[in-house]
Amino acid sequence: MTSLDAIPALVARARVAGELWKSVPMSERVSCLKAAAARLKEEASRLGAIASQEMGKPLLEAVGEANYCADSFASEADNIAAALTSFAREDERTASTIHFEPFGVVAAITPWNFPMLILQQSVLPALIAGNAVVAKASEITPMVADAYYAILNEFLPTDVLITVVGDGEQGKALVASSVDLIVFTGSRNTGAHIGAVAGKRLARVILELGGKDPLVVLDDADIALAADFASRNSFRNAGQVCVSTERIYVDRKIASAFESAVVERAALLKLGDPADATTKIGPMSSARQKALVDQHIQKALKDGARLLFGARKQEGNFVEPTVLAGVDHTMEIMREETFGPVACIMEFDGIDQAVMLANDTPFGLGAAVFGADEVRATHVAARLTAGMVGVNQGCSGAEGCPWIGAKQSGVGFHSGVEGHRQFAQMRVLSRKKKS
Numbered sequence: 478m479t480s481l482d483a484i485p486a487l488v489a490r491a492r493v494a495g496e497l498w499k500s501v502p503m504s505e506r507v508s509c510l511k512a513a514a515a516r517l518k519e520e521a522s523r524l525g526a527i528a529s530q531e532m533g534k535p536l537l538e539a540v541g542e543a544n545y546c547a548d549s550f551a552s553e554a555d556n557i558a559a560a561l562t563s564f565a566r567e568d569e570r571t572a573s574t575i576h577f578e579p580f581g582v583v584a585a586i587t588p589w590n591f592p593m594l595i596l597q598q599s600v601l602p603a604l605i606a607g608n609a610v611v612a613k614a615s616e617i618t619p620m621v622a623d624a625y626y627a628i629l630n631e632f633l634p635t636d637v638l639i640t641v642v643g644d645g646e647q648g649k650a651l652v653a654s655s656v657d658l659i660v661f662t663g664s665r666n667t668g669a670h671i672g673a674v675a676g677k678r679l680a681r682v683i684l685e686l687g688g689k690d691p692l693v694v695l696d697d698a699d700i701a702l703a704a705d706f707a708s709r710n711s712f713r714n715a716g717q718v719c720v721s722t723e724r725i726y727v728d729r730k731i732a733s734a735f736e737s738a739v740v741e742r743a744a745l746l747k748l749g750d751p752a753d754a755t756t757k758i759g760p761m762s763s764a765r766q767k768a769l770v771d772q773h774i775q776k777a778l779k780d781g782a783r784l785l786f787g788a789r790k791q792e793g794n795f796v797e798p799t800v801l802a803g804v805d806h807t808m809e810i811m812r813e814e815t816f817g818p819v820a821c822i823m824e825f826d827g828i829d830q831a832v833m834l835a836n837d838t839p840f841g842l843g844a845a846v847f848g849a850d851e852v853r854a855t856h857v858a859a860r861l862t863a864g865m866v867g868v869n870q871g872c873s874g875a876e877g878c879p880w881i882g883a884k885q886s887g888v889g890f891h892s893g894v895e896g897h898r899q900f901a902q903m904r905v906l907s908r909k910k911k912s
């Protein structure tokens with residue numbers, strides 16, 4: 478653990494290193510970082526194994542995440558550099574150039590559920606922009622973060638990327654330090670705390686927060702397709718994905734067939750040892766996370782939800798994939814983020830009611846709409862108040878799209894040209910044009 482007293486001095490060291498780093502041309506910063514991609518690839522199996530052991534993600538998926546990080550690293554570095562390249566704007570009288578300059582020191586505070594990918598998304602644009610970074614990963618996944626950052630540090634000048642080890646206390650100390658931008662991915666409550674502290678000194682923030690994503694299944698939806706998605710997106714990573722499907726609204730006319738199809742799929746998912754290649758759902762990342770999910774399920778059942786599948790008592794930190802029907806918005810499980818392998822199904826009558834229910838949340842990260850008539854489904858999707866909405870697919874956009882939460886799911890965002898630019902101070906230099 479990093480001592481709390483040491484954190485201001487680490488930020489000061491990063492600031493000194495950052496002064497030199499920002500004077501290195503961006504093309505050289507990119508080359509320096511790109512050299513890490515091959516090492517990440519060589520180490521992908523080891524990184525994945527550490528992540529799987531630390532937070533219970535099935536090994537194949539964890540190695541897949543590590544490989545994705547390695548494979549996308551170089552092209553993402555190029556995309557970031559392109560987004561941060563100066564450009565010109567002019568009218569009849571004025572010629573302007575828009576420049577991107579580093580803020581100084583960036584704090585990167587990250588969660589455990591994608592314990593490599595989110596580090597990369599937080600740190601790579603910050604470094605390419607010319608900032609120094611002080612990074613604090615989750616207390617649940619410190620070893621994989623240490624291994625990942627050690628690889629980047631093989632190629633970076635000393636102190637440009639400094640790591641802090643610890644939990645919320647170290648996070649708080651970092652937020653309270655003199656860092657210039659706080660890039661945070663985590664829960665809404667922690668994000669609100671960070672936003673309040675940073676706001677007092679007007680420090681910049683990018684807050685990528687939790688969600689309560691709805692899936693709307695229209696009456697003409699292909700039931701098998703919708704149930705495949707519902708099952709995959711409710712249970713993947715034991716439901717510990719920020720854009721997991723946490724609420725399902727299905728047209729009453731097809732509800733019964735849809736429920737059966739989801740149950741059929743849930744029953745096929747093997748719960749067990751994450752190292753076993755046939756395992757689809759490993760243990761929850763912590764006893765606290767299991768307790769929260771169990772509590773949501775038990776309260777919903779007590780309040781009248783119908784249990785269609787799962788919820789049997791499990792040893793250790795396991796939670797069975799669980800399917801509930803007859804849920805409603807008086808239940809905590811339909812209001813607060815559960816972050817567990819639970820599919821909660823509620824029936825609706827008519828599109829207006831579906832839209833009203835889907836939007837009845839302070840969250841607004843992702844959403845999905847399934848329906849055979851794509852034009853109609855797209856109209857419904859456009860009415861949902863989430864940052865990212867998928868039609869007959871998940872919410873992730875095409876390559877180059879931002880990753881963005883609306884409402885209380887985010888303040889600022891990352892990825893895509895617009896997201897990369899949030900890691901730098903945009904400046905406008907103008908001069909009068911000669912007539």
Ligand code: NAD
Binds near residue numbers: 586589649671687
């Ligand atoms: P969390 O908020 O508990 O912790 C996230 C990080 O913040 C950890 O490193 C933690 O040590 C640190 N932290 C805790 N309290 C702090 C404080 N007061 N000040 C500063 N740092 C503090 O979240 P978690 O349980 O690690 O992650 C799960 C959450 O992350 C879920 O809500 C999930 O939806 C969200 N998430 C969002 C996205 C997204 O892209 N929007 C992606 C992944 C996860």
